[in-house]
Amino acid sequence: MKKTILILLIAVFILSGRVLAQTATTSASDEKDIKAFKEKIANVIKKNDKAFSGTVTLNDGNIIKIKNGDNIVYEVKLDKELTKYFRISSASKKEIKADDILNNDYIIITGVLTDKSITANSIFIDESYIAGSGRISEVDKDNYSIKIVNSAKETFTLEVETYTKEFILNVKTLEIERTGFSKIKEGDYAHFIVKRGIDVKDNKYSAQKILIIPQEYFIK
């Protein structure tokens, strides 16, 4: 009898040990799975790390509406607890409030896009620039302005201001050098940076920066 009880006890002990070992193995593999799953999610989020930008057309405190460069309207959902707001000024940013975002401000939004609705994590007020290029069709030496026709046949009138940075490509060295308005000729190619403004009419801008590719480059 004693022998039978002893055998039974040993059998129960061995079986319970196996079960415990299996549980421990399962929980270890579960942890590995969870870790791999978390890494996958993190990678997906990193891959989809995109931002959206546009001009504010409405801010009612809960929702901001923006219109992007292609005139597509997006609805930006704000979360009172989570969404953070900043104003970018040159190389720094300053935290602001949702109410500081006004109509016609240009904003950048990070968050999750669903259809045409963005759940905002952060919103930044920033300056907006346009980069363009084309052939110079007219140089107005009296008014310090030039007309540029781009590949889509759009005409831009650029006013060259005292603050405009003017550069030219050296056709021999292909280095970019400083230049002046007198060196700009009709027929040259021009690359330019202008500030996007709300009161811009007929594609007329004050140039921030101009880079000239002289027509001599295309002749040599």
Next chain:
Amino acid sequence: MKKETIIAVVFGIALGGVLGLFLINKNKETQLTKNKVIAPSNAPNKTLLTDSNIQNLEISSPQDGIVVDGNSVKITGKAEVNSLIIIQSPVKDLSFKINKLNFSVDLPLALGENVIKIVVYPSNKNQNPQEKDLKVYYLDSQL
């Protein structure tokens, strides 16, 4: 000469003349048709061959609209060999000629939105420039 013989000779000459004129006209038509076919069929073939040889501008990175947490970005892509590449942003202008198909260059970024225009002027000056626009956002990684 008998009357019948004269009629036969005249009839024979007339028939020969008509047949000769018919053959000359037919030959001209055949020549014209052949010339018309040859001229246009060669022209488009030449154009197609030239177009297929052009390497279009391709940007492999960065993606348009991407957020980065560093103050510079590496621009990599493909363009035609020996073409002049101009990259312009509000922060920096770059110009360089490529001697192989692939190119890679670092561009500094400003905090916030960076509009970047990449234009390729092909070595064949008769070809039109190619261009691509990108927006890269340099924002704080903790946000």
